[in-house]
Amino acid sequence: MLSLLIDSKVRLPRWPVSAHNVDTKRDLRHAQGERDFFLTVVRDIATDLDLKSLSQKIVDDLTVLLDCDAGSLFLVDGPPRGSRRRCLVSKVFDVHSGARGQFLLPDGVQCDAAGGPTTGTDNEVRIPWGVGILGHVASTGETVNLDVACEDPRFDDEVDRIMGYYTSSLLCMPVKNSYEEIIAVAQVNNKNPDKDDGHFTSMDEKLFETYLQFVGIAITNAQIVEDSRAEYDRNRNLLEVVHDLFEEQTSIDKVIMKIMQRAQRLLKCERAAVLLVDESCDSTSFSKLFDLNSPKHNIKNNVKNSRQKVEGENVSRYLESLAERVACSGEVLNINEHECSEGIVDSGINSLLAMPIRNKNDQIIGVASIINKLNSSPFDDYDEQLFEAFTIFCGLGIHNTLMYSEVEKAMARQKVSIEVLSYHATASNKEVERILGMPVPAADSLNLYSLTFDDFSLNDDEMLMAAVSMFLELGLVKTFNIEKETLYRFLITVKRNYRDVPYHNWRHAFNVAQVMFAIMMGCDMKNTFSDLEVLGMFVGCLCHDLDHRGTNNSFQEKARSALVLLYGTTNTMEHHHFNHAVMILSSENLNIFSSLSAESFSTVMKVLKHSILATDLSMYFQLRNKFFRLIESKEYSWDEESQRYLLMAMLMTSSDLAASTKQWHVQKRAARLVTDEFIEQGDKERFELKIQPQALMDRERQHELPQLQIRWIADICLPLYQALGQMNPKLNVMKEGALNNMHQWSKLVDENYKNLNGEQNN
Structure with a gap:
């Protein structure tokens, strides 16, 4: 259901590979002339936003434009310059020895033990940065034009010998974007021997350079589209991650299992592991270890039908030591096959990406690891970015689940406490x-x-x-x-x-x-x-x-x-x-x-x-003027619910404050008790909160009780009892009691005043 809701409504255009093969394009060039043919092929690549078909078109066009035997195009892949993971990658690859117009395996491509090229997913070929002539051009930005390729020390004839092909002349140039950054390298091989003695001329270089300017624009546009698709897929996947994690918050085991399953599907890897930090230990150690293995190329079925959860076992010491390193430093580890020790490679690990899992307070609560991409390539920058976002949501999911567990425990403790208190109360x-x-x-x-x-x-x-x-x-x-x-x-x-x-x-x-x-x-x-x-x-x-x-x-x-x-x-x-x-x-x-x-x-x-x-007296202050006006107007009707509820509130207040209306000995004793309680609060405010208490709560001003009581009755109590007496004469008893107590307090004020004057006179 979620997949349907977040399905993109935007449909980006896609163009199939051109129906024109190399021979057809040669005929077209002959028929149109060089200028018109150039415009035709430029228009063709300008409207193609698929990098794979675009690469094929570019190679075919170069072969025809420069009248050569073969060509190749490699895109720059990896982080900015200086990174060891930077390389050149082809989007199309087809190896045929000597056949004119075919996509030729260039020099510098490494071969496997059987003598074939090393390829990845979708028949991609990767060339290490700086290796061979292609790598040299990519790293320096120089144009290389060789009449006799085999005489150049940068040229590796290993591929020629394997493929039964001979490279004589060679022209290699960088492809740049609008920022003059190298985004690809194009190479053509073996100029037509009937033209210019089989050598690439300065005119060829000029034509090559001109065409590659348009190639740079086309590749940039196609990469923007590809990045947009990748970003959409990434956001969609992360939204599904959030849905998965927050759908299940009752069990930490279930949450982590979902994390590992989603990590395998999202990042297309063979194995995932999550290790939770043991917060009770001073040194870095793990309280729970989870490991999920899947047979290569069969992730989905394995996750559903034969998943494995292992706590405290079957996680190699190597993985645990790396996790400790990540948990201590907070760094991201991205290790490829060449950086793994021999023993680890023998155990089946050829690439690993490990990141810390943090809670909402940015504290490291665990480490997530993914092992071995399915295409056998190392984890790249895109994988790192996606995994980083993934671990953020995982951290929140794990944190919430742990908090849920704590809340459950707190609720259980509360239930027990209530039962105990209920028994005694x-x-x-x-x-x-x-x-x-x-x-x-x-x-x-x-x-x-x-x-x-x-x-x-x-x-x-x-x-x-x-x-x-x-x-x-x-x-x-x-x-x-x-x-x-x-x-x-x-x-x-x-x-x-x-x-x-x-x-x-x-x-x-x-x-x-x-x-x-x-x-x-x-x-x-x-x-x-x-x-x-x-x-x-x-x-x-x-x-x-x-x-x-x-x-x-x-x-x-x-x-x-x-x-x-x-x-x-x-x-x-x-x-x-x-x-x-x-x-x-x-x-x-x-x-x-x-x-x-x-x-x-x-x-x-x-x-x-x-x-x-x-x-609450604050409620009384909010409502009393409305009640007073209603009584004064004599237009009240207690059959109306709102007015009746107003009367309820006033009667509750009148009952709560009724000690001020009782006989003098009752009022005096009640006032003393209220004052004792207020003074205890005043002491707490003075000594615990370090604030000055108000007068009626200040122990040092107890002698002012009569004045304070007069003000209390006159300002708070008497207006209410007067209104109630006006409404119901039988309630005038309360008004009279309040007035009498005010009189008694006034007498005490006078006595205190006389006593004070007497002391001063003495």
């Missing part, structure tokens, strides 16, 4: 049985309907039973079929998941829930909301500060705590409280929502999240 059967045996008090007997309820009047067990009583009085147990044991276990677990901090603990959570209960039942607000919304809000009150650490959102951001990394800097603690509530509700035997339908469950969870997030 969940109500025990013994504790549940003890509470189940206690009587449930009537809500009015505990003054739970009152907004002036004493926050410190009940102990832990009494608060648990009071919470059960409120669930019953709200009708939630009956309406939603909450099992008694599940409810008790849930409440005990919620209690246990509050930390032992001065203020934001289980008592505070219970007190917030009691205020919400009093608003619903004592102030006739229950019918404003649906039963699901009442359930979500009441549970939200109980859970709104779960796992509070005694520090606020600002501290989490300043300390860059794990909670900030997990939830971000907006509503950090509130998101944590909600997620903690979800975790409890998701635990076995704790889901008090278990009887709800999917739709009802979704609704109550939406209300639960909205209620808990609303306890």
Whole structure:
């Protein structure tokens, strides 16, 4: 499927080899005349973008133009000058002794043991750089014109003797591109003996040079097209590599197997090996070794049907030592047959390319090696470039797979940790049985309907039973079929998941829930909301500060705590409280929502999240002016969901801040506890974060508590309670309580002022 999607829609033109053979071209030259024939052959090569057919045309044209016996054309191949891998390569080759117009094996071509030329894929012939007359012309750029070739020391008659051919005259010239760089060498042999005594003249040289200028343009264009095709193939192959690697990220063994299989297909080699660096060792060593062998010329079948994966064995010491060298230095190794030691060549290795595999941090995590190109030639620059890109993607694939493995381990550790924490944080059967045996008090007997309820009047067990009583009085147990044991276990677990901090603990959570209960039942607000919304809000009150650490959102951001990394800097603690509530509700035997339908469950969870997030004062500041305007206009309708959710948020805040409205002895004690918690945070900011805490958290400014409380009530609390009292007169109790506490704090300010003046007078 991927191959179809990335198939190129561009179709480059291709021209077949000219239908005119050498004899036909000679007749054409005779018929057209030299000038017109020259233009004809130039037009012919100008429109041919295939290097192989172009090479054949050029050789044929040279044979006819210069009226000679044979010709040859070799293209420069390899990296820029100075590289030992530079050579001359023919695109076509056909050996026939003496036949006029045939592509003749030039001097300098090496022969195998049987006496034939050394050829590669597609019948290519390669000549080492600087060898023979062709190599000399390529390296120097000089023109060589020999009347008697055998007298020149650069000429090698070995080929003539093997092929039964005699080279008398010879003309060899470089082919240059527009940058005056040598891109090919052309050679013609044995001028017609009936012309100029069989010697190439200066006129021949001029004609040869003129024609080769057009040849340079044609070859350049054809090479650009060939490079474009190669680049497209390279990008396509690399895209398939990416697809392969990132399709499988669960097993390092499978990923590396895909890497080796793809390397063999992509770079057409017999063998591939991958060695992973052992990061636990100080010295360079490998934790895993993978080796994949394929029979020559049968890669695909072998990979699919008889693949071999070998870990820790069958990788020769030679390959491992080279891999260690690459891993240590980070260098690329490209070794051909002539550079391999005799013992290694005997073992079947004649070329090798090894590169480091790096992760996204550029650290070497392994070494990839490919061995023995199928055409028996060394790995060239194109192979290096392709393999380098290949190893980059392989590095990312291996890195991601290793990271996936680490994530899996982390998830497993987290699962175990959650199980352990759940065991210790969940109500025990013994504790549940003890509470189940206690009587449930009537809500009015505990003054739970009152907004002036004493926050410190009940102990832990009494608060648990009071919470059960409120669930019953709200009708939630009956309406939603909450099992008694599940409810008790849930409440005990919620209690246990509050930390032992001065203020934001289980008592505070219970007190917030009691205020919400009093608003619903004592102030006739229950019918404003649906039963699901009442359930979500009441549970939200109980859970709104779960796992509070005694520090606020600002501290989490300043300390860059794990909670900030997990939830971000907006509503950090509130998101944590909600997620903690979800975790409890998701635990076995704790889901008090278990009887709800999917739709009802979704609704109550939406209300639960909205209620808990609303306890963040930043949310209150964003919403309160909208609420105040709505109440002032008296155009509100709680039947409209958006307005009802706005009211939910305000009621959550009013319940959360209700300590400021309670009787003076309750307010004073609560304020002291809040201050203790704030001062502990201030100490952490001063000594751990090295920053100056704000006034209400500064231990050195505790004496300013009365002024700070007056400002807190006047700016934050009182406007909300005034608006709620305007909406529902029964809520004016909270406004009056806040005003009374402001008065009490003002008296303390006056007393402190008098005491301060008295000390100064003394």
